[in-house]
Amino acid sequence: MDPILVCAATAVEEGGKGVRFAVATEGSAGTGFVVRYDGAPYAYLNRCAHMPIELDWAEGEFFESGGLYLMCATHGAIYAPDTGVCAGGPCRGGRLRPIAVVERDQQIFWQPDDYVRPPSD
Numbered sequence: 276m277d278p279i280l281v282c283a284a285t286a287v288e289e290g291g292k293g294v295r296f297a298v299a300t301e302g303s304a305g306t307g308f309v310v311r312y313d314g315a316p317y318a319y320l321n322r323c324a325h326m327p328i329e330l331d332w333a334e335g336e337f338f339e340s341g342g343l344y345l346m347c348a349t350h351g352a353i354y355a356p357d358t359g360v361c362a363g364g365p366c367r368g369g370r371l372r373p374i375a376v377v378e379r380d381q382q383i384f385w386q387p388d389d390y391v392r393p394p395s396d
């Protein structure tokens with residue numbers, strides 16, 4: 276399946292707001308998100324590893340205030356932005372579900388896989 280456009284590369288700033296995009300998993304609507312960390316884009320399914328709810332309480336706010344970790348706004352689970360592995364809080368032992376992303380021609384695309392599909396699939 277072809278990669279799907281998320282947004283312009285400039286829309287995702289280092290340690291700043293993330294950009295959400297619509298996905299479907301096992302037929303249910305969901306969201307993915309992309310953030311930038313250490314210069315590179317990283318995308319994950321927007322679902323805490325501890326409970327199946329979205330991480331961003333305020334839309335697009337995925338980083339904690341220090342800009343080092345992604346944080347679930349509800350109960351404070353923190354995740355390494357480059358691996359999605361839980362780094363503290365109630366997600367212990369869990370990790371975010373990664374979504375492949377590519378940055379090319381000043382745009383960011385996500386790559387559907389067997390589990391994370393386009394919403395119309």
Ligand code: FES
Pocket residue numbers: 323324325326327328347348349350351352364365366
């Ligand atoms: S739902 Fe994410 S930390 Fe509780």
